Amino acid sequence: MSRRVAAAVLNRAPGELEVEELVIDDPGPDEVLVRVEYAGLCHSDLHEIDGTFETMVPIVLGHEVVGEVVEVGEAVVGFEPGDRVVTCLSMFCGTCAYCLDGRQTLCANRARLQQERPRPRLTNTRGQAVRPTAGIGGFAEMTLVHQNGLVVVPADLRPATASVLGCAVTTGMGAVLHKARVRPGQRVAVVGLGGVGFAALQAARLAGASQVIGIDVVPEKLRQALQFGATDVVDARDGDAVAAVRGLSDGGVHHAFEAVGSGTTVSQAFAMLRPGGTATVMGMIPDGHRIDLRGAELFLEEKRLQGSFMGSNHFKVDIPMYAELNRMGVLQLDDLVTAEFDLSTINEGFKALASGEEIRVVARIGGR
Structure with missing residues (x-):
């Protein structure tokens, strides 16, 4: 009926x-x-x-x-x-x-x-x-x-x-835990602090990252990032965000996560990496956007650029786990x-x- x-x-x-x-x-x-x-x-x-x-x-x-x-x-x-x-x-x-x-x-x-x-x-x-x-x-x-x-x-x-849970949390958490597989002690940058970005920030903290840098242009979100576990924040309105991140992270981060969906911020995420680092794109980038990379960084410095759709999830397992971690107070x-x-x-x-x-x-x- x-x-x-x-x-x-x-x-x-x-x-x-x-x-x-x-x-x-x-x-x-x-x-x-x-x-x-x-x-x-x-x-x-x-x-x-x-x-x-x-x-x-x-x-x-x-x-x-x-x-x-x-x-x-x-x-x-x-x-x-x-x-x-x-x-x-x-x-x-x-x-x-x-x-x-x-x-x-x-x-x-x-x-x-x-x-x-x-x-x-x-x-x-x-x-x-x-x-x-x-x-x-x-x-x-x-x-x-x-x-x-x-x-x-x-x-x-x-x-x-x-x-x-079914999109924002799954995407941000999964990109960090499933796709990038951040390890304890690594340095992480998250570009764009919306629902996906804040989920990625919490996942990096959960994975044991020694430094988690949040980047955005909204002052209130930067303040909130510290409450969610970021060790440092960068206001992208205040000059060169890439230089700021590299300065804070002793030459660059191991992992950068892009949650804006812009060719410009993908380029910035890649530029924030140290040699051997990986930039993971979570945002939906329109086809017409240009992404600028220095080719030598791919082969001389072994940097990687990769995508993660929906956090490369296994949602029937992931979502109950995230709900339980939230109940325990491990996630916010x-x-x-x-x-x-x-x-x-x-x-x-x-x-x-x-x-x-x-x-x-x-x-x-x-x-x-």
């Missing part, structure tokens, strides 16, 4: 989200119907709204969701009505060469799992199909997700915190959420996100 739900729909891009009524389909064999409590607002959503990245409208954005299972398909295993779950857009098939090699974020069948099904997940009152972003579409009262895009989390986990994930809005005011939430003043912004969809 299909259901009617309120959803924030992007009908034109650039544009704003419009709250309207949609019809959501029944779960297929491998799908789970989830009642959304909270959804995180991500810069990737913002880039589709403002036209930075191309999109297909109409679309329901939002891929960082926490909610309660309402109904499961006949082939679903490990989920029951009443479970609290978190979504992650890096759905995986478990059978392709990448999945079998342990690299599920590169799953060859992710797009099929996200979008291919006999009927549209969502339709509007005109009978037009509405695409749920990444097969999730979290800015709606309910979402229909493949079982390999969900993980059960503790029922007592703060829902606003849970809503950012509750403090990542600095602003909350409702579905009806979600456009104001995106303005807050675009301002750069907030760490992470979330929307209460049906939150208690």
Whole structure:
């Protein structure tokens, strides 16, 4: 039995989200119907709204969701009505060469799992199909997700915190722990202190980095970075940030993490490295951006530049672990959420996100 739900729909891009009524389909064999409590607002959503990245409208954005299972398909295993779950857009098939090699974020069948099904997940009152972003579409009262895009989390986990586990936290933590594999005693720089950057900063501290340098242009975020465990901060407005980092780190860091999504900041992250260092790109860089590197640094100094999609995660293991570390007080994930809005005011939430003043912004969809 299909259901009617309120959803924030992007009908034109650039544009704003419009709250309207949609019809959501029944779960297929491998799908789970989830009642959304909270959804995180991500810069990737913002880039589709403002036209930075191309999109297909109409679309329901939002891929960082926490909610309660309402109904499961006949082939679903490990989920029951009443479970609290978190979504992650890096759905995986478990059978392709990448999945079998342990690299599920590169799953060859992710797009099929996200979008291919006999009927549209969502339709509007005109009978037009509405695409749920990444097969999730979290800015709606309910979402229909493949079982390999969900993980059960503790029922007592703060829902606003849970809503950012599936992207911001997973991306930042995973880039440090899975992709770069920071070792105790190494020096680390994090360029860009949003939700992803602050997660990376905490992961570096957790990994035993002897120095963690936070770089941003917002004074309040630099102050907060020290509370999250940074040993040093650099205000990129005050001159040469690369020179400042190299000066603080005795000639350069072992690892630099870029969380802005700009060719310029990727170039800076690479330039902050000491010989043998690695720069890891977490941000979404538009194709037109230029990245300037000194070629000799690649072969004479053996520096590396690499990417990490969604923290190169294993989210069904990672997310429960991060939740437990937060419960233990080892991580400060509750403090990542600095602003909350409702579905009806979600456009104001995106303005807050675009301002750069907030760490992470979330929307209460049906939150208690």
